[in-house]
Amino acid sequence: MTPEISPPSKPSAPGAAARGAGQPSRTQPPKTGTGTSLALLIAVLITGPACLYAVYAAPLSMRTEVAWGSGAAAFLLCVTAAVAARNILAARALRAIVAQKDAETDADRAVAAHFADVIVPILVQRLRAGASAQTALAAVPTVTNNTHQRVLHSLANEVHRGEGLRAAAMAACANAAGRVQALATSMAADLRDLEHKYSDEEVLGDLLHLDHRTAQTGRLADSIAVLTGARTGRRWAKPIVMESILRGAMGRISGYQRVRLHSSCELAIAGHAAEGVMHALAELMDNAANFSPPTSEVHVYVEEASAGVIITIEDGGLVMGEVALQRAQQAVSNESLDLTNLSGTRLGLAVVGRLARKHNLSVSFRPSAHGGTGVLLMVPQTLITQPKRETQSMTREPAAAPLPPSGGISQAPRQRPLESVSERSLETRIPAQETPRTANDLPKRTRSVSAPSAAAPESPALSPPAASESSESSASTEPSPEHAPAGETDGGLPKRRRGQTLAAAQRRTASASADRAAEPARSAEHSGSRFGAFRRAVQGGSSAQEQKPDDSSSVSPAPSSSRPEDNTE
Amino acid sequence: MKRPGRDDDPDRLYTVTGGRSRSETDAFDLVTLVVGECEPAAGMQSEHASILRICRSPTAVVEIASDLGLPVSIVRILLGDLHAAGRITARHPRTPATADQLPDPEILKQVLVGLRNL
Structure with missing residues (x-):
C-alpha cells in the first residue's frame, strides 16, 4: 500500500510482515472507532426509545424493574452491536491488507525472478568474457531495487576476482608446462646425443631408460599445456x-x-x-x-x-x-x-x-x-x-643396387665434368639410364643438386661404398670409380671413408681398367699404372701421395688425391 | 647446427629396439660383413627394411650404423633380430688368415720392378 514497504526483498520478508502487521493495528482504530461508534450510536438510538417506550408502557408497579431490565438489555445489546461492528470492520480492513500484501509479494517475486534470471546471468557472462566489474555493472539493465543492487555489486566483484584468479592460475600452469616441455625436449636431444656417444651396452641401457622417463615427462607437460590452452610442445x-x-x-x-x-x-x-x-x-x-x-x-x-x-x-x-x-x-x-x-x-x-x-x-x-x-x-x-623420401637409406637404395650404372646416379651431376673427354660415349650412355631413375627418385636428385653444401658431409659417406660396390660388380668398363674423388673434392675436406683400403684397391684397379678401356692407345703407360695400383693396394695405399700432376686422361678441375695413380708413370 | 627439439625424427631409440639395450647374440662386431638374404617386405620395421636394402651387397656393421644414423649397439640389436629370423647372414672378416695367404710384398715389388723394366 505504501512505497516504503515494497523495497524489502524476499530475505527481509518476515520483518516486512511484522511491520505490515503492526501498521494496520495502528491505522485501524480510527476506522473501526468511527464504525463502532456509529454502530453504538445506532444501537443507542434504537434501544433508548425502546427502553423508554417499554418503561412507559409498563404498569407503574413494574416500572422500576422494567426500567432496570430494559436498561440492562439495551446496554448489552448496544455493547454487542458495537463489538460486532468493530470486529466486522477490523476483519474487512485486514482482508484488504492481506490482498494488498499478496499483490506486493507477487510484484516482488517478479522483480526477483528478473534479477536472478536475466540480470545476474548477463553480469556473469560479461565478467567471464573478461570485462571488469565496473564495465559489467554498467552493461546490465539498471536495478532499482536497493538490495538487488548491493547483491549485484558484490557478485560482480567476486566473480571478477575469481575470473582473475582462474586466468592467472591457467597462465601460470601453461607457462610452467611450457618450460617443462622445453626442458624435456632439450633433454631428449641431449640424451640422443649421449646415446650416440656411448656405445657401452650398460650405459646405453641406462640412457634409454632415462630417455623413456624424459619422454613421459614431456607427455605430461604436453597434456598440461593442452589443457591450459597453451601451444603444443614442438613442431x-x-x-x-x-x-x-x-x-x-x-x-x-x-x-x-x-x-x-x-x-x-x-x-x-x-x-x-x-x-x-x-x-x-x-x-x-x-x-x-x-x-x-x-x-x-x-x-x-x-x-x-x-x-x-x-x-x-x-x-x-x-x-x-x-x-x-x-x-x-x-x-x-x-x-x-x-x-x-x-x-x-x-x-x-x-x-x-x-x-x-x-x-x-x-x-x-x-x-x-x-x-x-x-x-x-x-x-x-x-x-x-606423402613423406619426403629423404632418409639416408632411401637415398642409398639405388646406389646399393647391383646395376653398374646405378652407382653413379647420385653423384652423376657432379661426376660429369670430371670425366675425361674420351669417355663421352660412356657419358652419353649414363644419362640415358639415369634419367628415368632420377625421375623416380626425385628427392634424391634435389638433395644432391640443389643443396650440395648441405649434402656434402653426407654424400661422401654414401658414395664410396656405392662406388666400390659398383666397381666390384662390373669394374672394367664403367666410370663409376670416379665418383669417389668427386665426392671428396666436392666436400672440400679429406674424409676418411668406410672400407677405405679395400675400396681404394678395387677402385684403383677399376679405374685403371676403365682408363685402359677408354684409351687403348696409352696401354703401355696404363699397364704400368695398373701395377702401381696393384702395388698400392697391397701396401694399403700408403704411397698415394707420390704422384705427378695429371697429364691428359682427366680434365678434373680439382686434382683428386685418391686417384692420381692412373698417371703415375 | 642442430637446435634442441629439432632432432630429425620423433621416434626414440628404445622404441626402435622395443626397449632392449643389449643384443642377445655376439655374432656382430664392428666389421662383421652382413649380407641380406631376402628383400624387405611390407609391414617390416623400417630399420629392418633399410638394413636389408643396404645389405644387398655385403656391408660392415659400422657402415650400416652410419647409414641408418643409429648407434652401433642399436644396430647390433636390430641385426640380431634379423639374424634370428634368418633374413641376414654374417660373415666375419678373416684378416689374419688372408694376410698370411697374401704373397710377400717384397716378391710383388720385385715383380713390379721386373715388369717396369720390360
Missing part, C-alpha cells in the same frame, strides 16, 4: 611418416613394450599436426595399456581410407559398458572445456578431446575384437601427405 618442420608417428606416440607411455604396431602405411602426417596426432595417440595408447592386464598386449592397426587414415588401438582389457563408452565418447567430443570434472589422474581423454577438436580428428570407441575396448582415431585427409 616438426617436415611430414612425419606413420611409423615414426606411432613409435613416437608409443615411446611416451610407460607400457610401450606391450604395444604392437601393425602398420604398413607409407603415408606421412603434415608437420604442424604431427605432434598433436602423436600426443593424442599416446594418450589413447596409455589408456589402453593402463586399463588392460599388464601381461596383455595393445595392438595398433593403421588403415588407409578415402576420408583419411584410421588408426585403431585395441586392448585386451575389460569391456567398457555402454555407459562408460558413452562417457568416454562424451569426454573426447566435449565441446566446452570444462576442467572441473577432471581428476588428477584422468587427464587423457580430455586431452584427446582438445587435440581432436584442434586438428579435426575424430575419435570413437567400440568393443574390441581382442576382448577389450577399441579406439578408432581418424586423421583427416587434409593432414595426410
